[in-house]
Amino acid sequence: MSDLWKYTQDLLYTDIQGPLFTYLLPFCLGAWREDLRGTSSEYGGFVEHFYPVLANRQVFDRFLTPAQSMAVSDFMCGSILEEIDDQRGLTYRGSGARPYRWITALTTHGVLLPDVDLLWNAWWSVDTVGRAVAVVQYVSCLMYREDENPVFAPWTPDRGGGPPHLWEFGGHLYTSRWLEPNVVFLKRALNVSAAADVLKQAVERLANLPESDVGETVQADVPLCEDVLTSRCAALPRVLETVQEPGKVREW
Secondary structure, three states: HHHHHHHHHHHOOOOOOHHHHHHHHHHHHHHHHHHHHHHOOOOOHHHHHEEEEEEEEHHHHOOOOOOHHHHHHHHHHHHHHHHOOOOOOEEOOOOOOOHHHHHHHHHHHHHHOHHHHHHHHHHHHHOOOHHHHHHHHHHHHHHHOOOOOOEEOOEOOEOOOOOOOOOOOOOOOOOOOOHHOOOOOHHHEEEOOHHHHHHHHHHHHHOOOHHHHHHHHHHHOOOHHHHHHHHHHHHHHHHHOEEEEEOOOOOO
């Protein structure tokens, strides 16, 4: 792990050697995936610095061919979908809950590569139980105020937690924003009607499963939360297209 961390420092602060970068990139992506999937806890510090490397547009434009860039995107999207597919449960308390990992990875992907639409559409297809669970997790964060979410218990000083912030990027991306194609897509795709429709599909997929009761509760609350949902569906793309300033507290 220390060797990969040191290499990210070289990538961030020295001239990039193209052949070495293309050789080591698969190892870096493998470590990123292990952190995302929770199969290793030793790569968190590496990932924080790896994200800014990928956010540097010259990495893709100068050092990778279009085919290599597509392979990177396919790998990252596939890994995020694998984590989504493994989602189970709709009651979380305290920090470190599994949904935070995939939500952060999804949000950060919008900074790195201009194809969030492919990832989003595959997830909102609700083709698996995990994707249905993830839909309820995500839409609940759009619907409810922080201390009212039935999926994520409120934040506490001793345990942390609370609903994930859907605009927070992973790593040290303090001067980053979503790429324009991703912002355009989200403005078109995210609205009350689309969220209500995919939530309905998700709840149907979860019928007779342990997650069904909470899913049905969230769906039943859509009319009660419509004003908040409308406001947040409009606000999220605007927040994501704005540079994230360190230390700034965002409010819906």
